[in-house]
Amino acid sequence: MVKLNSGAILILSGPSGCGKSTLLKELYKNIDSYYFSISTTTRAPRVGEENGVDYFFVSKEEFEAGIQKGEFLEYAQVHNNYYGTSLKPIIKALEENKLVIFDIDVQGHDLVRKSQLNKYVTSVFITTPSLKILEQRLTSRATDATDIIQKRIVNSKTEINSIDLYDYVLINDNLEEASLKLISIAKVAMLKTSLFDKDNIIATWMAN
Ligand code: ADP
Ligand code: 5GP
Numbered sequence: 762m763v764k765l766n767s768g769a770i771l772i773l774s775g776p777s778g779c780g781k782s783t784l785l786k787e788l789y790k791n792i793d794s795y796y797f798s799i800s801t802t803t804r805a806p807r808v809g810e811e812n813g814v815d816y817f818f819v820s821k822e823e824f825e826a827g828i829q830k831g832e833f834l835e836y837a838q839v840h841n842n843y844y845g846t847s848l849k850p851i852i853k854a855l856e857e858n859k860l861v862i863f864d865i866d867v868q869g870h871d872l873v874r875k876s877q878l879n880k881y882v883t884s885v886f887i888t889t890p891s892l893k894i895l896e897q898r899l900t901s902r903a904t905d906a907t908d909i910i911q912k913r914i915v916n917s918k919t920e921i922n923s924i925d926l927y928d929y930v931l932i933n934d935n936l937e938e939a940s941l942k943l944i945s946i947a948k949v950a951m952l953k954t955s956l957f958d959k960d961n962i963i964a965t966w967m968a969n
Contacts, residue, residue, distance in 0.1 A: 775887035776917030796854035835872035
């Protein structure tokens with residue numbers, strides 16, 4: 762079949778603890794051709810996190826060398842650590858018609874929106890029904906020390922102000938319902954008009 766459209770980018774942002782990783786696990790069971798953009802970070806791995814799976818864990822010096830070499834599509838400092846998205850694997854996955862999934866913060870979303878890849882982007886802001894529930898989830902996840910949880914809570918109050926810059930808002934209350942909504946968004950993300958080559962569509966349509 763003639764290739765009419767490219768891959769797409771799905772950006773998920775939202776306060777740490779809102780459920781992005783949990784929702785992504787459900788999404789992966791329900792979509793075929795995707796590529797999760799593994800970010801590079803200077804933060805320490807949490808228990809159970811693997812290098813090259815959850816993140817590429819590097820030193821501050823290595824990260825800054827990557828900045829100098831222009832390796833990142835975007836990068837930002839979040840909760841006092843660097844986080845960044847490498848450009849090369851993204852381009853490859855888009856060429857392979859995949860849905861490229863980013864779990865990045867609001868600064869990263871803003872930068873990708875301003876980049877040459879904007880036409881591929883559909884974005885979702887995910888949050889809990891309340892600040893109190895966010896705090897409960899971060900506490901019961903039990904992966905971070907109390908001071909780190911507090912830093913994430915403080916940051917969430919700023920992040921929530923960017924909610925209207927996103928295409929979709931997803932309140933992650935009931936996990937099953939929120940998962941179904943995210944699956945729908947991921948499916949329509951692949952149908953954005955800007956992913957299609959108009960001339961090619963018309964030529965194919967005329968010829969058949
Ligand atoms: P994030 O990736 O956004 O930091 P996680 O996916 O790690 O968040 O979720 C934070 C915690 O909240 C985890 O312990 C997870 O099991 C729990 N969680 C996620 N979604 C829900 C939900 N809808 N209801 C209750 N708990 C949830
Ligand atoms: P965590 O430390 O909880 O894994 O992530 C903290 C925050 O960093 C989250 O808001 C997450 O979306 C964001 N983040 C993860 N990777 C990237 C990235 O490559 N770029 C940017 N800008 N933010 C990221």
